[in-house]
Amino acid sequence: xxxxxxxxxxxxxxxxxxxxxxxxxxxxxxxxxxxxxxxxxxxxxxxxxxxxxxxxxxxxxxxxxxxxxxxxxxxxxxxxxxxxxxxxxxxxxxxxxxxxxxxxxxxxxxxxxxxxxxxxxxxxxxxxxxxxxxxxxxxxxxxxxxxxxxxxxxxxxxxxxxxxxxxxxxxxxxxxxxxxxxxxxxxxxxxxxxxxxxxxxxxxxxxxxxxxxxxxxxxxxxxxxxxxxxxxxxxxxxxxxxxxxxxxxxxxxxxxxxxxxxxxxxxxxxxxxxxxxxxxxxxxxxxxxxx
Numbered sequence: 627x628x629x630x631x632x633x634x635x636x637x638x639x640x641x642x643x644x645x646x647x648x649x650x651x652x653x654x655x656x657x658x659x660x661x662x663x664x665x666x667x668x669x670x671x672x673x674x675x676x677x678x679x680x681x682x683x684x685x686x687x688x689x690x691x692x693x694x695x696x697x698x699x700x701x702x703x704x705x706x707x708x709x710x711x712x713x714x715x716x717x718x719x720x721x722x723x724x725x726x727x728x729x730x731x732x733x734x735x736x737x738x739x740x741x742x743x744x745x746x747x748x749x750x751x752x753x754x755x756x757x758x759x760x761x762x763x764x765x766x767x768x769x770x771x772x773x774x775x776x777x778x779x780x781x782x783x784x785x786x787x788x789x790x791x792x793x794x795x796x797x798x799x800x801x802x803x804x805x806x807x808x809x810x811x812x813x814x815x816x817x818x819x820x821x822x823x824x825x826x827x828x829x830x831x832x833x834x835x836x837x838x839x840x841x842x843x844x845x846x847x848x849x850x851x852x853x854x855x856x857x858x859x860x861x862x863x864x865x866x867x868x869x870x871x872x873x874x875x876x877x878x879x880x881x882x883x884x885x886x887x888x889x890x891x892x893x894x895x896x897x898x899x900x901x902x903x904x905x906x907x908x909x910x911x912x913x914x915x916x917x
Contacts, residue, residue, distance in 0.1 A: 627777075632652055632686075634768065635768025636764060637763040639759065646692070647691075650764050658680045675761065683768065684866075685869070686917065709741055710735055790854055804890075804891060843885070843886045856875055868917075869914075
């Protein structure tokens with residue numbers, strides 16, 4: 627079971643004469659980063675709301691918007707006239723001093739903090755219970771969205787790993803051809819500079835063996851096969867927190883694939899290595915978006 631880092635959840639619930647709406651969105655992030663937008667009278671509970679989000683949402687950059695709309699309409703809101711007047715006088719003096727237009731001053735003042743306030747500023751225990759219930763339901767929807775996205779990602783990752791192991795199995799025939807072509811090429815180059823009768827065959831064979839040991843990719847193939855197997859084992863685990871571990875495994879896979887490419891000395895092997903790299907890049911993109 628894999629969870630996507632991106633997600634969305636929204637729930638609206640009625641409480642007395644108002645509606646509480648909680649909306650959660652998330653994007654990729656190495657850590658848990660909660661950006662919260664809440665009404666003024668909920669500020670006293672901001673720390674608890676943040677903790678609730680961080681505990682249940684796990685990793686990701688979370689945008690949380692909590693909105694309260696009154697069924698009473700404008701009657702539920704009031705204008706802080708004293709504060710409005712103070713802002714107006716200060717801004718009017720500033721605009722006159724700087725020679726600026728005053729046409730948009732009204733809209734600007736209304737957007738300033740506490741100029742327009744709800745009639746009820748205290749958060750009751752009953753409303754806090756209703757709010758936490760709405761938050762939890764939004765988090766459940768958010769989790770379901772992440773799980774659905776994660777299931778699609780997991781299916782794709784399994785296909786990519788299968789393609790890498792398939793490409794890996796195609797290397798063997800080209801390795802045998804590589805040894806023979808390498809032997810012929812070195813022998814030909816040597817005979818161009820040294821007469822054939824002067825070539826020490828025993829020494830030549832020793833050099834060939836030494837050279838072949840340097841470019842042997844058997845260990846890389848074995849380790850890559852093990853990494854692919856371990857990757858699938860991690861995917862099979864019930865835990866949802868797999869992103870970091872899968873990222874580490876994919877990095878190790880990349881090291882083995884790059885080493886095989888450096889040792890290839892064969893266009894056919896290079897072609898297979900390029901195919902593995904292409905699949906691995908797609909794996910890394912998916913893993914980067916998992917929790």
